[in-house]
Amino acid sequence: MTDDLPLAGIRIVEVAAGVAGPLAACRLADLGATVIKVETGDGDWMRDCPPFLADGTGSVFFALNRGKRGIRIDPDATLDRATLRRLVQGADVLVTDRTTAELGALGLAGVDADVCAWHPALVVAQISAQGKRGPLAGKPGSELVAQAMAGYTRYVGAGGQPAVRLGADVAGCATGIFTAQAVLAALYARRRGEGGQRVDLSLLNSLLAMKTVHLAAQSDPDAFEGPRVGGAYDPPERGWKTADKPITFAFGGAVGAEGRPGWTQFVAAMGLAKMLDDPRYDKNGRLTTGLGPKARELKPEYEEQFVRFPAEEVVARVREFGGFASAYLTHEELMREPQVAALGIVRELGQRGSKVPALGFPVKFGATPTALRGEAPRLGEHTQDIVNEAGGAA
């Protein structure tokens, strides 16, 4: 069965901490690669981030590092540097967030050349905070710093108020996904006759690639209208109130200039028939629902009726008439949704005698199996075994 995995036989060395590098290597492990996580000093800083599982492992550390084996090396010890070099020489892929200078100090000088002279078949995914070139090359960064620099914090919170971040670690997770792509694409090229190579990724670059809708919107718009150019100056968006929790919804949409019908029946069914003869409302809901330009202004008029019904009922009515809708669910509510169960999104994996829920590979393959493995390593847990396999002394 493991031979069927798309990355069966692929050996990855990860010298990375935090979110991006570990997430990428975890997903590549889900596809069948074997991953050795290399740590120095106190190890990956994520180890010390709460909350902690029953065995004391950080729950985020577990999620990003399950299924890997761990080695701890001392960069000042000649033998340790030689061990790491042998590990990399025997690997197909290096995933790292260390700089050129730091890699040199680990005994890996030259590994992040365009093509590694001492291992030309190696695929190197090198993650930085702000890019490999330029005036900020080599400077440290963070999730928060990347969000601020990429302008993301301008589109949550309110102008003149204390800054708000996106609560998800969007720079780290997006970079993890892009890093997994980079490795897969480079392995694909290698399979078709190319050699190895380095691929550069950065937290800031990922967020700007993911900002393409906003960048294009602000290029040279015919009018400064709509949420994509005006969003930074809009108030916080919190949906439409109902009897219990807020919802969001929209009519109009996907094909052509006119969108979908259904709005007229929906407003009639909700007791809002007065909107039908009101010139402020278009007749398909395109302007007054969702991201429509009049949606915020007219929100209270929808809410007059919405507050008489629970969110679930308003959402069901929107869907009944062909619109899109959802309540703003909490994560606990989401995990109770039959939809989440139907997709098999959450799996149970082992961690030192207990079972821990975990997310699997985020795509459902029709034919290719994945192999989700539990057990995140303790710091240096497999050092001796790995040293022995690499053929050297500890």
Next chain:
Amino acid sequence: MPGPLTGLRVVDVSIMAAGPWIGSLLGELGAEVIKVEPPAGDGTRWVEPLQHGMGTNYLCLNVNKQGVVLDFKNPAERAAALDLAATADVFVQNFRGGVIERLGLGYDAVRARNPRVVYCSVSGFGEAGPLGKEACADFIMQAYSGFARLNGRRGDEVEAFRFTGFLDLTTSIVAVEGVLAALLAREATGVGQKLEVSMLQAALEMQATRIAELFGSGKSPRPLGSEAPGLCPDRAYPALDGEVFVTAHDDAQWRGFCAAIGEPALADDPRFATNRERVAHRAELDAIALPIFAARPMIWWLRACDRQGVPCAMAQNFEQIRYHAQVRDNGMVEEVRTQWGTVVVGGLPWHFAATPAAVSPPPVPGADTERVLAALARTRAEAIQ
């Protein structure tokens, strides 16, 4: 120079955002990408804002493509679409559940003609389950997936990310991850397969760390302003003239933070000695650090943190990002020339040293129809001979 997917063909019949950007990314990796639109047009052509009359979403979400228009309701054009799909290494669709089968371009129909196809099917909530046929949009998934429950001030209930299509694009990047894995698998097996990509599962991947905390604590995460739940210090500090965003991940950066704010003795204070202690004593650290930051300008803190190796930045707007030396030197944004003027788009998310690719302009809708169909006819004629 060729990218890692040079020589592969992608046929993309998707519309709006989550589907189309898949093709663009595969194009940026070097594949030939053919966008097939209905005569009514991809709705993004009319989504505000417009630039010289063309929706900017259409422009940025369809880079690196050729443009073909086919009417799937016309039997001859539908047959041409299937012929085109038969030539595809990757096929991308995101119609509402059941529609693509009615159009005769479902997985079974395409596979019958093309067993090597990697068939990428994008949905809102997945293809099974009670919501399997529901349509979706970015802001809907921000609500459903809990993404918006993470944003806002302390005590807020919910706040949406205004309105980048971020979860649409998240779906695209997760899809590309899956497509690349399936292409590698095809090298071993010789056959393609169907991939199911949902905005829901992608939205959870983008929240992987917060979901892991939920699994660890059993408690729903809450908005924390500019702070993160598991790391401290990591927040915006109001300085004399605006906010600086500062993080310390590990002991070295923590010591640097203490030195930067002129309180080196704090580094060994047992309340703050480790990250978990700092998270537990967050308010006490704020009580010390906030007045210190408030007394000096942003530029001071940028210098002080830089000297100590501590991550620190100011927030930037579009004009600052667009012309920032760091952004330009690393190709993080690109400008493409179109008949609707020059458009700034996101740059390549990865930079391959040996097989680089490039961002190329979006198509004029339908401009490549005749050429693509003529080439298809030639291929068919050759096959018959």
